[in-house]
Amino acid sequence: MNATTIGLIAVVIVFVVDIVLLLGLVLVKAFHRKRTERHALRRAGYVATLSRHLASNQHSDRIGEAAADDDAFIDAVIDLRNVVSGGEIETLTGLVDGLGVVKRQEAKLRSRFPLGRRLRAAVSLAEIGDETTAPVLIEHLSDREPEIRIQCARGLGRMQHTAGIDAILERLGIEDPWVRVRFADTLIGFGAKATWPLAAYIRVNLGHDENRGVIEAIRVLGTIGDREIGPVLSGVLRVASDPEVQLAAIEALGFVGGPMAIPPLDHALRSPDWRLRAKAATALGHIGDPSVNRALAARLEDENWWVRRNSAAALGSLPRGDQVLLATMRSADQSAREAAAEALADIGTLTAARLRDEAGVASHEDVLLLEYVIAGDRMMV
């Protein structure tokens, strides 16, 4: 056999293998499409049957036991739970209980494999599980599969199972970063119920495990926004040495707001660390109390650009803050004037000044602002 023949045979083999692979791919895609279509059809059928049950309690359509193992049935139940409320949810729960759906899904979650089936079971339980499912979800918060752990936390959050808060918190510091963020998000779902368990967690864990869980817990407290937590966040800001923790506490105080949040933020505004000063300025802007206008005005002459910028932006959002910014346009400090002009432009004062100037009714501050901006434009040219 010469080289040409061998080459020809190799080309034919490669061609045949390619064709077989291509056919295989087409078949797999066709099978998947068919399966998806069948799933959608079954799901629509279940939605129709369940709708008849909901519309008329004595409906005669029986839902076969096979439905309990059918993902399309569970999807139909989940769909309907998002559409109806009140007594209809109880009817759906009764149907699901009667078929033993939850128990079967729990058994699937407890099985060793395959992952897809276990994950599907976790998603189903997160959506339709009840209080009796909570211990199973808590057990699987330490599942070997991160996505299953996340679904279990989500389910506990959906059912507002209070014991789930501590169970989720126990894992906060040891989880992978992306799982930790998802766990923290589920804690937000518990609302004010999670406030004091989170506070206790922070007290115990501050300074440990590189504060991984603590930072996330502070973020959650800020998002929940329970004002009673102000003193706890203030305490964290005072005792923490990790700037990341301090930054998280400042941000959370800004979201929580209230009069108790202002003194620690005012103090942070004078921190030697420019990051804390800049973050505190933004947090004070969020709170919206004009009593801090003077403290923020002082920071318009800060040595750091971010602090000046954030202080000006905060003043732009505060009542009477625009007056402070306009007064700053007469400051001898060019950096302060720049920051003020930028903030005024952001809040529309510049547009208003131009309109007043065009109408011949510009105030002294309008003229100063426009002259400053025109001078800046010339410098840019």
Add this chain to the structure above:
Amino acid sequence: MDEQKRVLVADDSETVTTVLVTALELEGYAVDTAGNGVEAYEKGIEGGYDLVILDQLMPGMLGLEIIDRWQQEGHMIQTIMLSGVDDERTVVNSFESGAVDFIRKPFRLPELLARVRQRLPD
């Protein structure tokens, strides 16, 4: 019911339309559906419905947009607005646009049917 009343259910969620069609048909109404805003707008004009149950957030046209256009064009169509967004502005805008009622999603089926019966007395 002597003469069957006609209802149009306009919602892009098949689950919502299935639930409503099933419940309304069991109540004795003749029910038609629309799966997007444009279809709802056109059917509303052409169909001669006694009542339209209209979702606020649909592809093509928003529910409020549809009611506004019907009003501007002089079509007096009795409409119940259905919405998952229940902030004050949406509710007030719905009534100001001419909706006769506003129902939040997820809804209680008996309450929704009672509101439909109130609008379509025998």
